[in-house]
Amino acid sequence: MNKFEIITVDHDETSRFAEKLATYLHPGDVIxxxxxxxxxxxxxTKGLAKGLEIKKTVNSPTFTII
Ligand SMILES: Nc1ncnc2c1ncn2[C@@H]1O[C@H](COP(=O)(O)OP(=O)(O)OP(=O)(O)O)[C@@H](O)[C@H]1O
Ligand SMILES: [Mg+2]
Structure with missing residues (x-):
């Protein structure tokens, strides 16, 4: 398995990285x-969903748990 490390400095960078990563995913992939x-x-996750063209709102499960 390949290993790599990405460091993002803010919200937008993380979002953009996930959005880009989404284009490399295949059905059945697990993150x-x-x-x-x-x-x-x-x-x-919101960035990933955007990259997968998912239109539904992505919420944090943390709020639901609280
Ligand atoms: N590199 C970064 N990547 C993502 N968010 C960052 C980064 N640096 C600072 N932030 C800030 O940190 C916060 C991340 O919040 P987010 O809800 O995505 O975290 P979470 O892991 O889902 O938290 P929780 O466990 O409470 O659900 C946001 O307020 C965002 O602006
Ligand atoms: Mg969350």
Whole structure:
């Protein structure tokens, strides 16, 4: 498995990276997100959804859990 590290400095960069990454995904691919509160998981997921042309609103499950 290839390993790489990407460092993003703000919301927009994370979003744009995820949006671009989406174009390399295939059906059945799985992405696991791990990070503390506010790490950027939802930002990433929203960007990914945009790249996949998903029109539905993407919300953080954290709010639902709280
Ligand atoms: N490099 C970065 N990537 C993404 N968000 C960043 C970055 N730097 C700062 N931020 C800020 O950090 C916050 C990330 O929030 P986000 O909701 O995406 O995190 P989360 O991991 O989903 O949190 P939670 O576990 O509470 O759901 C936003 O306010 C965003 O502007
Ligand atoms: Mg979240």
């Amino acid at each position: 696991a997100l791990e990070g503390d509160l506010g790490a950027g998981k939802t930002t990433f």
